[in-house]
Structure formats: C-alpha cells, structure tokens
Amino acid sequence: KYLGIIFDLDGVLCSTDEYHYEAWKAIAEEIDINNFTPKDNNRQRGVSRMESLEILLEKSERKFTDKEKLILADKKNQRYKELLNNINSFDLSDEVRVALNTLRKAGIKLAIGSSSKNAGLILERLGLGNFFDVVVDGNSITKSKPNPEVFLKAAQMIGLQPSQCLVVEDAISGIEAGTAGGFDTAGIGGVMSYPKTTYPLRDFSQIMNIVFAN
Numbered sequence: 001k002y003l004g005i006i007f008d009l010d011g012v013l014c015s016t017d018e019y020h021y022e023a024w025k026a027i028a029e030e031i032d033i034n035n036f037t038p039k040d041n042n043r044q045r046g047v048s049r050m051e052s053l054e055i056l057l058e059k060s061e062r063k064f065t066d067k068e069k070l071i072l073a074d075k076k077n078q079r080y081k082e083l084l085n086n087i088n089s090f091d092l093s094d095e096v097r098v099a100l101n102t103l104r105k106a107g108i109k110l111a112i113g114s115s116s117k118n119a120g121l122i123l124e125r126l127g128l129g130n131f132f133d134v135v136v137d138g139n140s141i142t143k144s145k146p147n148p149e150v151f152l153k154a155a156q157m158i159g160l161q162p163s164q165c166l167v168v169e170d171a172i173s174g175i176e177a178g179t180a181g182g183f184d185t186a187g188i189g190g191v192m193s194y195p196k197t198t199y200p201l202r203d204f205s206q207i208m209n210i211v212f213a214n
C-alpha cells in the first residue's frame with residue numbers, strides 16, 4: 001500500500017529541538033520574556049519561523065512592528081545556525097540509518113516534508129545531502145503545517161497519491177497537515193497518542209513493519 005514515505009526532519013530524523021529552544025530562549029530574554037519554557041517550544045514544532053516567533057511574542061506585553069519581528073527572527077536564525085554547526089553524521093542514529101537504507105533497498109520512494117528553511121543545511125550536516133528522492137522545505141512552500149501543502153507537494157514530486165504515502169511526524173501541526181492532505185501518519189514522541197495519528201511509532205524501526213505489513 002505505501003510506496004512512498006514523507007519524513008518530517010526536525011524531531012524525526014534528528015533532534016534539533018534543543019537548539020531551536022536555546023536560540024529562541026536567548027531572543028526571549030533579550031526582550032524581557034523570562035518565562036519561555038520547553039512547553040512553549042513544543043508548540044513551535046512544525047510551524048514556520050515567523051509563526052514560531054508569534055508564539056514566543058504571546059508572552060510579551062509589548063507590541064512589535066513587522067520590521068522588529070523580522071530582526072528578531074533573523075537574530076534567532078543566526079544563533080540557531082551557529083548551534084547547527086554542532087551536528088555531524090554521528091547525530092544520525094543507527095536506527096534511522098538502517099531504516100532509511102532498508103526502505104531505499106525495498107524501492108520505497110523517500111522524501112522530506114519540512115517547514116524549515118534550514119533543511120538543506122541540516123541534511124548536509126547529517127550526511128544525507130543527496131539521499132532523498134525529493135526535499136520539500138520551508139523555502140518552497142507558501143503555507144506551513146497544519147496546511148498540507150508541503151506533503152502534497154512532496155507526494156506529487158515523487159509521483160504518488162497521498163493514499164500511497166506515509167507521513168512520519170513528531171508535531172501536532174504535522175499530523176494535522178498529513179491528515180488534511182489525505183495521508184496516513186506515523187507519530188513519534190508526543191504525538192504517538194494523538195487521536196489523529198494512524199500509527200504510533202515507539203521506535204523508528206517500526207516504520208519497516210508498517211510499510212512491509214501493508
């Protein structure tokens with residue numbers, strides 16, 4: 001049934017969450033928000049940089065102009081990119097590496113569907129720069145998750161219908177996007193028990209069971 005898999009990147013293939021959190025927290029402190037927590041950061045999963053900033057600014061009493069917002073987002077990204085320099089191919093877990101290679105050998109199309117504009121850089125650092133059949137990221141979409149655009153575009157580019165693809169996600173926004181696009185979803189971490197998640201993934205290797213059993 002599943003001829004293609006569309007993977008979210010952050011929180012699925014690699015763990016960039018702590019870097020996003022650290023970079024956003026530094027921005028928060030600069031504008032006197034001292035109660036930015038991992039829980040707030042969790043709500044930023046899967047949503048674009050500017051929408052993530054809005055989530056952070058909910059905690060401020062001040063109003064910010066569009067220009068100020070762009071400066072803050074840009075500052076965050078500069079800090080975040082410095083932190084991404086810590087990533088290398090050892091950050092790709094054996095579990096993920098084995099699953100990707102096994103699926104590839106079985107002829108399954110493999111795509112990335114990410115909201116991040118840094119997806120290319122992260123894939124490069126993980127040693128996956130040329131691995132995927134298709135990469136659709138924050139640079140090639142107009143609406144970020146929970147809008148299904150990123151996944152629909154990826155499915156179209158690998159030449160498959162949504163019903164033939166599995167979406168792998170760690171974010172509520174991503175499960176919503178997959179569901180809205182007509183995809184079955186596999187959920188990692190916090191979204192394992194989310195009601196709209198089709199398959200909970202306790203560990204990454206279970207993807208192979210799902211794909212080969214269906």
Ligand code: G6P
Nearest residue numbers: 044045046048049115116117118
């Ligand atoms: C991923 C992360 C989000 C982040 C978004 C944009 O979806 O889960 O937390 O806001 O990418 O990332 P970027 O690298 O473009 O700032």
Ligand code: MG
Nearest residue numbers: 008010011170
């Ligand atoms: Mg994610």
